[in-house]
Amino acid sequence: MTTTRLRAGAVVLLGAGLLATSPVAAADPALQVESHTGVAVGQSVTVTLEGLPANLPMVAVGQCKPLIKGPTDCNLPTALMGSADAAGVWKPNGGSTSITLAADVGGVDCTSAAGACAIAVTSLTDPTATLAAVPLTFGSPEPAPVTRAAPAAAEDDSDYTMVIVGAVTVAVLAGLVLLAVRRRARAE
Numbered sequence: 001m002t003t004t005r006l007r008a009g010a011v012v013l014l015g016a017g018l019l020a021t022s023p024v025a026a027a028d029p030a031l032q033v034e035s036h037t038g039v040a041v042g043q044s045v046t047v048t049l050e051g052l053p054a055n056l057p058m059v060a061v062g063q064c065k066p067l068i069k070g071p072t073d074c075n076l077p078t079a080l081m082g083s084a085d086a087a088g089v090w091k092p093n094g095g096s097t098s099i100t101l102a103a104d105v106g107g108v109d110c111t112s113a114a115g116a117c118a119i120a121v122t123s124l125t126d127p128t129a130t131l132a133a134v135p136l137t138f139g140s141p142e143p144a145p146v147t148r149a150a151p152a153a154a155e156d157d158s159d160y161t162m163v164i165v166g167a168v169t170v171a172v173l174a175g176l177v178l179l180a181v182r183r184r185a186r187a188e
Helices: 002-020 157-187
Strands: 030-033 037-039 044-050 059-064 080-084 090-092 098-100 118-123 126-135
Touching: 030 118, 030 126, 044 059, 044 090, 044 118, 059 090, 059 098, 059 126
Parallel strands: none
Antiparallel strands: 030 044, 044 098, 059 080, 059 118, 080 090, 118 126
């Protein structure tokens, strides 16, 4: 009976240790567009993209409708192709990171309303799945709202991840050693 309890305890401790030390899920891709409000037809905007799955091939960035259902939903002549490197940072083929904005895409007048079109990211491995998007607003830039200074951002707790993982690992190992010592003491 006690052997069964010891084994069950060891399994629970091992499972808890594995769960606590498993990697955290990756964040969504982060798309930055140099200018996305107050833009004009023919204007070039610079884009940067990170947070993609490592080594993701055939990543397209371009001006598209908000909902991509097929290739005609994006302005293909100005779209940029590239791939993600091992760190998940998008590297464009040819080195250019600028997209020239068009007045309409796939029958949608991009200048008609804010968000009628967007700079969107998709992978040709699943072209209807939008990985990230930034809505475009054509016309005069909207005046920035007057805001009070925001409180300082909370410190990123990712610096403590290794400390937490180490503490959990030590606790699991200590529990396993304790179980082994108790088992050995009862066997004698």
